[in-house]
Amino acid sequence: MEKKIKVVFFDAEGTFLHISPSVGEIYARFWRERGYEVSPSEIMKRFIPAFRDKFKHDRVERWTQELCKKGWYQIFEKTFEPLKNAPCFEEVFQKSWEFFATKDCVILAQDFPEILSLLKKQGIKTAVISNWDARLRNILKQLGLGELFDEIFIGCEVGYLKPDLKLFQTALEILKVDPHEALMIGDSLKNDIEPAKTIGMLTYHYQGEPFSEVYRKVFYDLNFDI
Template sequence: MRLRLLTWDVKDTLVRLRCSVGEQYSAVAKSFGIQVEPKALESSFHKVYRVQNKLFPNYGLDRGLSSQQWWGDVVKQTFRNCGVSEDWVLAQIAENLYSDYSMEKNWEVLPGIRETLHQCHQFGLRLAVISNFDRRLEQILNHCNLGHHFEFIMTSEKAGVAKPDIRIFQKALCMAGVMPQHSAHFGDDYINDYWAARNAGMHSYLIQQDEHIKNSERHVPKEHILKSPRHVLTILKNAEC
């Protein structure tokens, strides 16, 4: 194996939310004088998100939506399900949340990531991002002081296709000018990251810091499941980088 390019998922691979969606939504609502329990908002959000993603996948781009409109609809319906119906305040909450989630205050870098990315550069490897995210991602990574590590950031909004569609990986490989067999993808999701990247001809690994292994991952070779981002370095030392 001769690696030249490493691509990374972002959420729960490089960074994670500092608090739950319900807690953040509740805090922003409170700033407008509206009291809604975080648990109720959390439950409502996940239900709304699943429906929205099914009806309008990849931010509804093929239906003429923008990611901000898409997220605005998710936020508004989440609150409507919890009894908040005033359109003017829902619009303000949605706008504030869209802006807030682009800021570092809502994200934290996972342990070991900074050191791992630095060491990857030391190995002479090129780094990029492939993520089912919207246009805010570059801003988020820059605010978290991670953006400078990556040659480019391929979001599903920019690519027009979302993981597990292999075309997003192909677009990234074409942009980098690297053959799939000389690249590896790291992420936390079996379908979107591990399976999809391998289907595109790349090497891939699951970063699973949680000890609980999902049923879908039980047939993944143990050496392909990394308990920490630092274990990426072990993979690199065993490869002809």
């Protein structure tokens, strides 16, 4: 059976964008600038469960950019609870928030811009489906990627975070494609692959390989068609 692809959706962080240096190292640096020594590894031990509890377990009927920023502040509070009385607490949060809206917080996956351009030349639409927030738009603009995507679907803007099927369904409706004509590429089985499969999309589980290899596997090894 022919698998005709009209649009390729990409997850952002963990797929074509990778936080670098680590979240722990970034936060530690901002605290160090204000005279506080905090271990990056200890930060991560507190950050990961705080993040999971807020964005993976918290039940919100409809997300907004305001709620997302509030959520990130609550994560920051839990992560740095021992420093909550520091006079620079609000300043460090705001500086961190603004830093994660710049290209300096990420590195780009190998071959990704070239593959985006190749897909565009072949008439295939490309789009992002991400649980980042509106800061992602500025990052993509700074990286020179904004114009290469046909659409950018951000959970905090659409109102639903992955793995909510409504985020995927909204993206398909706006781009006017049927699920079987869309391919989802992402690193998370739970947030990217499983929900996309549930509504009938084609999927590719990204595991860190160069995107030239992803392209070869998708359009040659897996026999998907354009």
